[in-house]
Amino acid sequence: MPHDHHDHDHFHHDGMSPSGHPYRADNDEPLSYWQCMEIAVRELLIEKGHVTPAEIAAQIEAMDARSPANGAAVVARAWTDPAFKARLLADASAASAEMGFDIGGLRLIAVENTGDVHNVIVCTLCSCYPRNLLGLPPDWYKTRAYRARTVKEPRKVLAEFGLELPETTQVRVHDSTADMRYIVLPARPAGTEGMDETALAALVTRDSMIGTGLPKTP
Amino acid sequence: MASPADKVRVKTMMPPGHVRAPAYLRGKIGVIERPLGEFGNPELLAYGHTDGPKKPLYRVRFTMAEIWGDAAETPTDTIDAEIYGHWLEPAP
Amino acid sequence: MSEKFPFDGRRWHDMGGQDAGPVTPAEHDFALWEKRVDALQVLMSTKGHFTVDGLRRALEDMGEDAYEKYSYYERWIAAVNQNLIEAGLYTLEELGEKMDEARTRGETYGEAARG
Structure with missing residues (x-):
């Protein structure tokens, strides 16, 4: 596998940064x-x-300043405001900008998960990702394994993320081959009736907007 | 210009260099999901030619059955990809 | 690519559908030097000195060996530099001399970058 970064041990959580990832050996390492x-x-x-x-x-x-929290806010708004959701599905760039996010020239398409459809995003040719909304992509998104396999055996790949989908759910893979970037609009979890936008946004994970996960449940 | 629901085939050509039509889709037949408008041609932009003509871009939807045949994980699952018009030809 | 099959034109970066191992959910916080590479890529392409496709072309032309050996932002700085050299913003001589000079400032990135 490519060295998309130096070894880390995922079973050690001591010494992790506030984001839960290894601190980067940086300024103190020998100059490369x-x-x-x-x-x-x-x-x-x-x-x-x-x-x-x-x-x-x-x-x-x-x-x-760009992080999955931006996308989570967009998703939570779509879950609570049907008119906003319609605008998001029609033009996700305009809808994100409407919420005040500085997305630069990002041309974003939102794809909606429903009871029958699950969407997942990949870039087989490089590492295209909705970075101007969600921030930089995770390392695994750029690996050979994810790029190569997601278009051929998406269900197996999703299972490796702990997401087992029934055969009755149609999987739609989106290969970001050109000028568009994609965000998954996950389905609103059951049991969230009455929750406000802020509380809902806290359920929306980065992976649920890539399609390799689902939102948390309350 | 192709329209939504038109059947199209990705050309099989394999020129060397920077192109954005993935090899696994070449020769495969899909359906236009939506036209996206005109964009700079990556095959010119990659080599510093920024004044070339723009190319129409489409989202094309393929079934796993079409792409992978008997090896498809679930034949009715789909892949959407963006393909420039000059890589597409009408399909029967 | 197996030597059993003749080259069909498919290039190494065009990975969709190839066999590969399990996805390992690795991620890390980006180092300052990586953030600087990212910023230089965005700023210099926004200013029109090269295009994202020019960056990708350089990455692709580096070959599969570079993808396996070097980290993401190591490959990116190489590709940014390739495009800036092609754009004529500085010469290889200037780059070589500046790298030699930076190296004399200290053993670590922090010392050589002066912060």
């Missing part, structure tokens, strides 16, 4: 060739006036 290239490229671009340190800092900040 590629890190050295990053420094050189960035400094040359700054020296030659093609970019400023402030622009780089602002871009990192903007990307850090």
